[in-house]
Amino acid sequence: MSQPIIQLNNVTKTFKVPLKGQGLIKSLFIRKHKPVDVINDISFSVNEGEFIGYIGPNGAGKSTTIKLLTGILYPTSGDVSVLGYNPYEDRYNYTYHIGVVFGQRSLLEFDIPVIDSFLLYKSIYELEDDKYQARLDRFTKALDLKDLYHIPVRKLSLGQRMRCEIAASLLHEPRVIFLDEPTIGLDALAKQEIRHFLKEVNTQEQVTIMLTTHDMDDIETLCERIIFINEGTIIYDGKLDQLKQKYATGKDIEISFKSQIDIPEKLLPLLKDVNEKTLTYTFAVSYSQAVEILSKLLALGNATDVSIHEPDLEEVVKLIYQYGYNE
Amino acid sequence: MAVRLFKNKYSIIFLTQIKNLLAYRMNIMLKLVRPLLMTGAVAALWHVLFRIKGDNNIGGFTYESFIIYLLTVRFIAVFSPGGASIQEMNEEIRTGNITMRLVRPMHYMLWLFLRNLPVPLTSGVLGLSMVALLAYFLGADLPTGYRSVLFFFSVFATVLIQYAFYQGIGILSFWIYEINSIERLYKSSSTLLSGEFVPLALFGTGSLFLQFTPFAALAHIPGTIFTNNIVSLEVATWQVVSQYVWAIIMWGGLIKLYSMGLKKFEAQGG
Numbered sequence: 001m002s003q004p005i006i007q008l009n010n011v012t013k014t015f016k017v018p019l020k021g022q023g024l025i026k027s028l029f030i031r032k033h034k035p036v037d038v039i040n041d042i043s044f045s046v047n048e049g050e051f052i053g054y055i056g057p058n059g060a061g062k063s064t065t066i067k068l069l070t071g072i073l074y075p076t077s078g079d080v081s082v083l084g085y086n087p088y089e090d091r092y093n094y095t096y097h098i099g100v101v102f103g104q105r106s107l108l109e110f111d112i113p114v115i116d117s118f119l120l121y122k123s124i125y126e127l128e129d130d131k132y133q134a135r136l137d138r139f140t141k142a143l144d145l146k147d148l149y150h151i152p153v154r155k156l157s158l159g160q161r162m163r164c165e166i167a168a169s170l171l172h173e174p175r176v177i178f179l180d181e182p183t184i185g186l187d188a189l190a191k192q193e194i195r196h197f198l199k200e201v202n203t204q205e206q207v208t209i210m211l212t213t214h215d216m217d218d219i220e221t222l223c224e225r226i227i228f229i230n231e232g233t234i235i236y237d238g239k240l241d242q243l244k245q246k247y248a249t250g251k252d253i254e255i256s257f258k259s260q261i262d263i264p265e266k267l268l269p270l271l272k273d274v275n276e277k278t279l280t281y282t283f284a285v286s287y288s289q290a291v292e293i294l295s296k297l298l299a300l301g302n303a304t305d306v307s308i309h310e311p312d313l314e315e316v317v318k319l320i321y322q323y324g325y326n327e
Numbered sequence: 328m329a330v331r332l333f334k335n336k337y338s339i340i341f342l343t344q345i346k347n348l349l350a351y352r353m354n355i356m357l358k359l360v361r362p363l364l365m366t367g368a369v370a371a372l373w374h375v376l377f378r379i380k381g382d383n384n385i386g387g388f389t390y391e392s393f394i395i396y397l398l399t400v401r402f403i404a405v406f407s408p409g410g411a412s413i414q415e416m417n418e419e420i421r422t423g424n425i426t427m428r429l430v431r432p433m434h435y436m437l438w439l440f441l442r443n444l445p446v447p448l449t450s451g452v453l454g455l456s457m458v459a460l461l462a463y464f465l466g467a468d469l470p471t472g473y474r475s476v477l478f479f480f481s482v483f484a485t486v487l488i489q490y491a492f493y494q495g496i497g498i499l500s501f502w503i504y505e506i507n508s509i510e511r512l513y514k515s516s517s518t519l520l521s522g523e524f525v526p527l528a529l530f531g532t533g534s535l536f537l538q539f540t541p542f543a544a545l546a547h548i549p550g551t552i553f554t555n556n557i558v559s560l561e562v563a564t565w566q567v568v569s570q571y572v573w574a575i576i577m578w579g580g581l582i583k584l585y586s587m588g589l590k591k592f593e594a595q596g597g
Contacts, residue, residue: 015593072429074590092432100430107427109343116343123339124431 004045005176005208006069011078013039013064013232038064040232041078048175049206051199053223053240055213057321061232062212063102066178069210070100083175096125099169103181106161107168108153114164115149118171125172132171139167142197159190166194170201177201179211183218195221216313228320235320240313247316250286252309253294257281258302267296280305336433341441359454362401369524370394386529392554395462399553400523400546402454406486408443409493413510415439416497420592421504429589436585440490468555477560477567481549484570488544491577492517498581501588522547526556541577544570 016033039061046052056062067073068080071087071094080087085094101107108117122132140146143163153161162182169177179198183191199222202209213219219226219240226243228236236243252272257279263271270293273282285293290308297303370393377383377390388396416439419425428435462469470478496509503509518524520542527537527547537543548566550556557563 067426070426070430072426073592091429092434095430095432098430102426105424105427107430112343120339120343123336124433126336 003048005048005083006044006046006210007079007081008045008065008068009043009079010041011039011043011068011075011080012037012041013061013068013073014076037232039068039075042229042232042234043078044227044234044237046208046210048208049202050225051202051209051211051223053211053213053219053226054229055216055219055226055317056229058214060229062229063180065229066100066180066210066212070098070178071095096172097175099172099174099177101162101165101169101177101179101182103162103179103184106153107165108161110154111152113150113152114145114156117153117164118168121168121171127172131173135171135173136167139170142200143167143193159186162186162190162194166197170207173205174207176208176210179209179213181213182211183213183215191215191218198222216317220313230320230324235324244310244313244316247319250284251290253283253285253290253297254305254307254309255281255283255297255303256305257300258304261300261302263300264296267293337437337441340433340438341444344442344445359405359450359457362398362405362454366394366397366401369397373397386526387556388526388554391465392467392556395458395465395467396526396550396554396556397524398458398461399455400521400550402451402458403482403485403546403549404489404523405454406447406451406482407489407493408440408447409490411446412439412443412490413493413497413506415443416494417500417504417506420500425592436494436581439494462554470553470555473560474552474555474563477563478549478552481544481552481567481570484567484574485545485549487574488541488570488577491574491581492541492545495577495581495584498584498588501591517542517545521545522550526551528556538566539569541573544573 014035014037017036019032019034042061042065054062054065064073068075069082069087071091074088082094083097085097087094108114109120112120118136121127127135143166145163145167148156148160148164151160153164156164166182182198183194186194195218198209198211201207202222209222211218211222224240225238226236226240227234228243260279263281267283270283270285270289271281272284274280281297283293283297294306294308298306373385373393374390377385377393383389385393416425419428425435428438459469492513493510496506496513499506499509520537520540522537522543523546527534527543528551530537538547543566548563548570552563552567
């Protein structure tokens, strides 16, 4: 059984937020602050080779956790350990072993061509020539980078830049990668390419990956386990499937008819949505009712199309954002 | 050993920035023009003073050695990458982009120094070469032998101290986001106390004290060594030693301040 390589024990991070409304003159000399716990006593561990989805609404504390794990921020209290390092106390040595991508910031040097940034990385991480070349060749092929080498980073599109960022973050063969919204703003194809590449790296190299994102397709495609954080507190840590099952109490049956039909009175309470134009009706049914209700609907005659939907993660997450998580 | 040093990550950062020099060639030229214009303005003022006095000697300076002194201290000031790195650091802390520097195995301040060094270094070398040429044609007493060694060490210490001043202000961005006014305050103080416009020897009784402050290390010490307006080589040697004492104190303080700043850093949000 693999060992935990990321461990957070009772970690709290408090930021000081300046208070307003103290008066113009007074605030010139004395500024009062209010402590706000952005991360509130969280604990979790991650085993080697896991691909973790770290999700939550805006302002939940996702990026702050990543900054604590990468040694950028000091925890106000509690312990953080990654690969046996204390990230903030031994940041210099620790960063040789991790890769980091922040979707809204760039690791690459803006004014110089991509290949020069890679060479700079080779020096920063003190990589040997043959090892560097082998990694670069592999990523060039997998992420289709060849045509981008000689273009200054500032002239790349977002999708091109993100492919380069991910390659740069992996050149030094990190054992843990932290990805903070790596697919933000990307088109569907670019997202798909990046997901495919990340999955490959995770399975082939046994790299531990921690991903924060608002894109639930990223999570469904890549992660088996998710950690859900809200208002600085972890509200769910477990298998993705289990969370979906917990919230997915039933299915949606979507059925279209050739002409207007009279819906039996018994089925009316289950009617969730009607599209008068296409004569499509959506019924929300429990798992046990599904087959019975579907037969009744088909028995009404002249059905032209039927589809059955399981609630996806997006809907589950929306429910949790709206109503909170219930144990 | 030499090959290892060349392959060192910090030398690569410096060399990568050298590659960028061409993109900043206009910046190099402008860095040469500005000190010339400022020296012209100050020289005009001193020209009037020399005429009023009717004697070509003020405090041991002839008008020609004055011009050489003013130009020398101006171009020594150009050497330090402080101005550019202070802005960059302030920007990176304000926007949170410093996070991208902190996730690499690099010392951020050293990286910032080397990254911003090539342009001022090129402008400084070009500028000082011009001054040396001018001094030669004016028949000035150019530094040779031990004095040239002292001058070299003095300029190096000046760069370290000036950078420490600037970087100290940059690090304040961890606490105060708007640091322009502090930078301006520093510039005004250093103009007065460094001997940049008025050699410190002319300040009378207080000048001995002023000559051993970190501000004197910015202009007065290297300037007087270059123009040979020193009391003696022994005193000049002690002045250079005092520069290195200040450099060590200031860099020690800088490292402490930086570590405090990192603990204070609050990069909120993604």
